[in-house]
Amino acid sequence: MMKVSCLYLMLGLSTIVAQTTILRLPLFHGIFYDLLIPLVVFLSLNPPKRKGVLVVMILGLIMDLLSGGIFGIYLSVYFWIFLLVKSLSRYFDVGDTIFQSVLIGVCVLGQHLMFCISVADPWNGAQLLAAQTGPVLLQTIFAALTGPGILMLLGRLQTRFQTRSSGAQREMGSL
Amino acid sequence: MFSKRLARILCVILFALISIVLLSISAKHPHRYTIVDRVVMAGIVPFQEGVTRTMHFCVRMWDQYFYLVAVREECDRLKGMLAKAQMEKSRYLESELACQRLRKLLEMKSEVPHRMLPARVVGLDPSGWFKTVFVNRGTRDGVSKGMAVIASGGIVGRIIGASHRYAKVLLIIDRSSAIDALVQRTRSRGIVEGVTSESCRFKYIVRKADIKIEDTVISSGLDGLFPKGLRVGAISEISRPSSGLFQEVKVRPFVDFTRLEEVLIILE
Numbered sequence: 413m414m415k416v417s418c419l420y421l422m423l424g425l426s427t428i429v430a431q432t433t434i435l436r437l438p439l440f441h442g443i444f445y446d447l448l449i450p451l452v453v454f455l456s457l458n459p460p461k462r463k464g465v466l467v468v469m470i471l472g473l474i475m476d477l478l479s480g481g482i483f484g485i486y487l488s489v490y491f492w493i494f495l496l497v498k499s500l501s502r503y504f505d506v507g508d509t510i511f512q513s514v515l516i517g518v519c520v521l522g523q524h525l526m527f528c529i530s531v532a533d534p535w536n537g538a539q540l541l542a543a544q545t546g547p548v549l550l551q552t553i554f555a556a557l558t559g560p561g562i563l564m565l566l567g568r569l570q571t572r573f574q575t576r577s578s579g580a581q582r583e584m585g586s587l
Numbered sequence: 588m589f590s591k592r593l594a595r596i597l598c599v600i601l602f603a604l605i606s607i608v609l610l611s612i613s614a615k616h617p618h619r620y621t622i623v624d625r626v627v628m629a630g631i632v633p634f635q636e637g638v639t640r641t642m643h644f645c646v647r648m649w650d651q652y653f654y655l656v657a658v659r660e661e662c663d664r665l666k667g668m669l670a671k672a673q674m675e676k677s678r679y680l681e682s683e684l685a686c687q688r689l690r691k692l693l694e695m696k697s698e699v700p701h702r703m704l705p706a707r708v709v710g711l712d713p714s715g716w717f718k719t720v721f722v723n724r725g726t727r728d729g730v731s732k733g734m735a736v737i738a739s740g741g742i743v744g745r746i747i748g749a750s751h752r753y754a755k756v757l758l759i760i761d762r763s764s765a766i767d768a769l770v771q772r773t774r775s776r777g778i779v780e781g782v783t784s785e786s787c788r789f790k791y792i793v794r795k796a797d798i799k800i801e802d803t804v805i806s807s808g809l810d811g812l813f814p815k816g817l818r819v820g821a822i823s824e825i826s827r828p829s830s831g832l833f834q835e836v837k838v839r840p841f842v843d844f845t846r847l848e849e850v851l852i853i854l855e
Contacts, residue, residue, distance in 0.1 A: 432710045432712070432713050433711065438846075442715055446713065446714070475713055478710070479714055479717050480747070480755070480763075481714060481716060481717040524716075527717075531716055539783060543782075543783040
């Protein structure tokens with residue numbers, strides 16, 4: 413389980429590096445949403461759940477350190493997404509693609525809403541919101557379209573990693 | 588015995604005569620086209636044609652194969668050369684553009700009487716809501732919190748955190764950024780605050796202040812962060828509400844923050 417946590421941590425760090433460099437280029441027209449959200453959703457839905465929280469907290473902390481926003485905003489957003497998805501998984505079929513699509517879209521929208529609240533003031537807030545409406549909608553739609561695919565990829569990655577790890581453990585045991 | 592021998596001689600002579608007669612007849616009609624000719628031709632020539640065509644096809648294929656191999660080799664070689672040339676061209680173009688940018692920075696450096704350190708932008712803020720960048724200079728280079736950062740266009744922002752090798756810069760377009768500034772032409776003072784990527788808000792400009800669109804806004808130097816006289820932006824919008832003490836003014840920054848690559852950190 414420790415290895416799986418490390419894998420997600422590495423994956424998260426790679427994503428952070430990508431989305432603070434390549435994915436923020438004007439070439440992409442701000443279409444890329446926070447790609448850590450599908451990872452947080454996945455960690456919330458799949459084991460290791462307790463260690464998953466730790467991974468989510470570490471990633472949130474790193475994002476807060478890199479971001480120019482209020483310290484702790486990413487940490488809070490990721491933590492609440494983690495809890496929300498975990499709670500919803502009790503009542504809904506989390507394997508359903510449409511549900512996953514809506515869920516990730518809502519999470520991305522929620523994150524933007526949190527950011528908006530954190531930066532808003534009576535004068536700046538309206539202008540900033542007007543400037544951000546287009547990118548926010550674009551990112552939400554893109555998240556809803558690509559989110560289930562990312563979750564599926566993460567699921568496959570975890571299965572493969574666990575199969576390989578258990579195989580290696582069996583070999584070690586036989587030796 | 589004798590009669591047999593005589594018979595053979597007679598046969599030879601007869602054959603010779605027949606041959607001569609037939610050749611004579613044939614010589615008299617040199618291009619006679621008989622039915623036999625036709626039959627033979629109809630039976631044999633198609634095969635000849637087939638064999639000849641196949642042979643020619645093979646010869647042509649053989650020749651062209653070798654020819655094409657040679658052409659292909661030549662083509663690959665030329666493609667390689669073209670790719671190399673394009674890459675070199677791109678590199679030269681990139682060097683030229685970098686040279687232009689650095690020349691502008693150098694001009695800026697000579698204009699500002701302060702010790703400055705060039706830095707490269709290496710990372711951007713993960714969210715579109717907050718406007719910060721990372722530069723490849725840190726405390727080991729003498730960078731510390733609060734230092735002003737400028738580019739060839741004007742003020743970029745200020746350092747809000749520095750590690751050993753890197754520093755985080757808060758851009759002037761971030762909503763938490765503020766610069767004490769004045770209108771260059773009329774010396775009207777106010778505070779420039781970030782709003783969106785394209786514009787800043789110029790606050791506290793009194794209603795009677797004489798300002799116009801495209802007036803240049805510069806730093807006043809009174810905030811203790813930015814030296815006096817650094818270019819901030821140009822006034823892009825002015826509105827005077829029916830009530831209130833101040834005008835609502837928008838400033839378009841001179842720096843293009845979407846294309847920020849090299850900056851100068853003012854060390855003093």
